[in-house]
Amino acid sequence: MLDIVRKEQGIQYTPTNLADLLAIKLKYYSDNYFPEDKKITILDPACGDGSLLKSIDKYFSNYKSIGIDLDITAIDKAKQNLESTNTELINMDYLDYFDKPVLDKTIDLIIANPPYIRNTVMGAARSQELSSRFKIKGRLDMYQVFLQAMTENLRENGIICVITSNRYLTTKGGADTRKWLNENYKIFEILDLGDTKPFSAAVLPAIFIGQKKKNANNNSVPFTRIYETNNSASTEAKSYPELLSSDSGIINFNGHNYELIKGVLDASKNPKEVWNMATLEDNQWAKELEEHAKHKFDDVFKVHVGIKTTADNVFIKKDWSDLPISERPESPVLHNLISSKTITKWVQSDKKLLKILYTNKMENGKRTVIDFTKYPKAWNYLLNNKEQLAKRKYLKRANREWYEIWVPQRPDIMSKNKVVFPDISPNAKFMYDNNGLFVDGNCYWITVKPNVDEKYLLLATAVANSDVMQKYHTIKFQNVLYSGRKRYITQYVKEYLLPDIENTYSKKIIALMQSMLEEEKYNKKFEEKINYYVQKCFELK
16 A cells, blocks of 8 residues: 555655666766865755665765655655764655755755656645746646755755656656756756666656756756667666766666667757757758758648547447447447557558547538437437446536537548557557548547648658658657657657658659558558658658
8 A cells, every 4th residue: 555655646766776876976076066075965855765865875975964755654764774874854845844944055965856746646736836836837747846946955056966757858848847957057967767667657767967057058968868779789787877877879777778878968949949869960860851851741731639538438449239239329420440559550451440439520610519319329328328428527617518529529620531640659650541530539640731732641651651750750859658669749740851742752652652552551662662762852861
């Protein structure tokens, strides 16, 4: 039970070898800024079982440390784990304690692994209170609050070494955090630990190391980035300090192979742009590709999200014929549905599609709910599931019927030719659909904007699936999940590049795509040719 509570509260104690890495980094940077004879004050504001403070004791000598934690059980465990008499342990919520005079701008160094709690877990009242108190906009995560509170406690030129979620590095929603860090710190180093899984929680961590200094020059920040790969390793690391001190390359760690990339990023640029962790060579390659492109996807396409029922077990099934005849929905209200589970690259496979009971129709150019008195079997089925469906109070608040799909999208647009792709996938999986499939909410779909030739969809399918565009995606959009899975979301795909459709090689690509559609199956030889033609389209050597 205790483990469940800790998970809900975002409590993830720091493994010893990762705690050692933070202590080693903090010691390295502090030695450059603090006299050898100065007694340093070090704070861990969420000390848990004391693992970070124990590592501090290994690498620091002339210091006093303060550990704070709300959990009395954790404090008791920390007392048992810490042999040093240099540490004061305080049982209190740090966010209620950080502005006490005893801490106010007196801290030289901070080492921290704050809790991973989003506003959906901490509750609306607490979330609103913290958002107002720390002036944080949008979706709140507890690490953002801790970052600001800890900065208040640091003395000018004090140094922080903190583990957080890596989301702020590569997502649109991280813009405010990127801006705040750039304005308040001289950033020494950023380590994206990727999917090395130091914690049991499904959070990908990053380490931020910086010195409290307003408006410093952060246009050349060293970074290290590491994610699992299928490539063979050339060396092995047995600990995080050993792993992160390695040169760029493929390294075996904890039984998995990881690609480690080191480079320099510009953290001072427009915070709406993600912090791009790519080598100079890769960035130069991406710049060349952009220079040779004719369009971005956003110029010619509209990207849509799929249907969100908020009751998939009711509306979506593999086989509706399993139901009693009296509840088996009539065929006009059942539609073939493509989802992340059934989607295939290039063209639709023979894999059996799901079917969705769809509750809306188009009437006089507007989407409206279907009159189910015309479909008595479907209506019987919905009535038998009313208890579950009626619990969706947000439908009632929106003046919608209890039996409706929450986000139905426009069926007339969805029935058109389009390109469909999953939200999350290890590799590109863009599928051309000319069968009018409906699209599940775990996928996105692309249609052409008004007055745009539909042949652009054929070109887009090929380009999006190509090795060229996947390399570009990896360089520019680095929101990678566990086991190398990538996000393919609107803000990324809108930035994909297209060559001139009148280019000789573009025309060859479109012809190959049309042949593949006619054969209604994937062809390896087509893919090899398409990869070659895409390179030629963008004038790549």
